[in-house]
Every structure is written in structure tokens, then in C-alpha cells.
Amino acid sequence: MRPLRIALLLGLMALGLDLAMLAIRWGEVAHLRHGPIPQSRFIKTYLASRSEMGRPVLRWHPVALARISPILQRAVVLAEDDTFYQNDGFDIPAILWAARYDLHAGRIVYGASTITEQTAKNMFLDPARTVFRKANETLLTMVLAHTLTKRRVLAIYLNDAQFGPGIYGAQAAAQYYFHSSARLLTRRQAAELAATLPDPQGGNPQTPDRYFRYRTAKILRLLSENTRYRRRWMQETQAARAKRLL
DSSP states (O other): OHHHHHHHHHHHHHHHHHHHHHHHHHHHGGGGSSSSOOOOHHHHHHHHHHHHHTOOOOEEOOOOGGGSOHHHHHHHHHHHOTTTTTSSSOOHHHHHHHHHHHHHHTSOOOOOOOHHHHHHHHHHSOSSOOTTHHHHHHHHHHHHHHHSOHHHHHHHHHHHSEEETTEESHHHHHHHHHSSOGGGOOHHHHHHHHHHTTOTTTSBTTBOOHHHHHHHHHHHHHHHHOHHHHHHHHHHHHHHHHHHHO
16 A cells, blocks of 8 residues: 555656646737747747757747648648638637547647647647646637737747758748748748647658658648638638727
């Protein structure tokens, strides 16, 4: 019984520590509403371990959403979370579909994480998987979804997402891969950056594996064919501009 009590005590201590850290993160969400884009938790972890692990220098140049090509914004939303402007931080049908697929596959193939979920994970949680991380991610996603605007969530995500070894954010990725800026990306370049997001270490414009090429072609097709999404995108953009003018 004694080992069981010790294990229970350690478990309760870990839970208490996790809840305390979660409360701190919860309080930090309000500071994300305005101002410069902060470094994500993932970027800070990368910087802390870069020198000892011999990793490339950090490339990170945050910019306002207005300085990121609308084509790239559309490509990322279509590729990562096509219900982004309608969902409340979670895409339940996608989660259920991914769960069924993973169950039949016997392993995790699809995670069905939305852009808001990925933003919560990148900003506040450590890369290492723990027993509490998914629960924390869920709670923080709910807070982000009800605290920040969609444009702000997208701005944070596009500035802190990883696009390659040591490459974080759309501006740094555009400069590194295409010697351009995030504002001037072509349709093809935007599709390639969006295709990088699932596996930035393995499949990116510099190391285009088979899966990367497949995703790039799929995203290009979606950009060309999804006229309904383009209309919705224009409506969202016009509404956002109108709010700034009021």
C-alpha cells in the first residue's frame, strides 16, 4: 500500500503544479489581444536548447497580419482548418472523423487540431507530450477562442508556426525559402509554405518529399476551385476592414 500512496501523492502534486501553471497561462491570454506578437513557448524552448544541440540559428521576424499575403492566409486556413471562421476553436466533425480513422489504423495518423488549438499549444505548452498537455490545450483553446478575434488568432499562428529547422513565422519562411517577403508571395509559394506545416522538419520547399508535393498540389487545387471559400474570405476581410473604420 505504501508505494501506492506515494504514487498517489506524487500524482496529486503533479496535478497541483500543472493547475498552477495553467492558471498563469490563463492570465497571459488577455495580453495577446493587442501589441506585438510574442515568442511562442516552442520558440523559447528552441532557443534554450539550440546551442547545446547544434541547431540552426533562430529565424523569426513577426509582422502584422496586413503584411502577410492574403493568398498565404487562405492557403493555411484551407489546409489546416477550413472551418476556422465558423468554429469555436474546435472542429468536432473533423475530430470524430480522425478518431475513427486512427482507431481503424491502430495508431494516431490525424490529429484534427484547429488553428486555434495549434496556437494554444505553440504559445503556452511545452513540446514534450505529458499526460496533462491535451487537457491543458483544450482549456486554453476555449479561452483563446472567446478572448481573441479570428484575425488575431491567425496573426499569432502565422507568426509563430514552424516552417523549417529554426524557421518560425511566415516572414522568416518567405525570406529564407524564396528571398521574398510574406506580403509578396505567389500562389505557388503560399501553397508550398502551407504544405510545410504538418512536417516542417521533413517536408518543406528545400526538402520536398513525396507527401509535401502531394499537399502542395492539393492546396493549389483548393485555392483555384473553392470559390465559395473565396467569397466568404472576401466577406470576412471586408467586415474586418469596416470594423477598423468605425
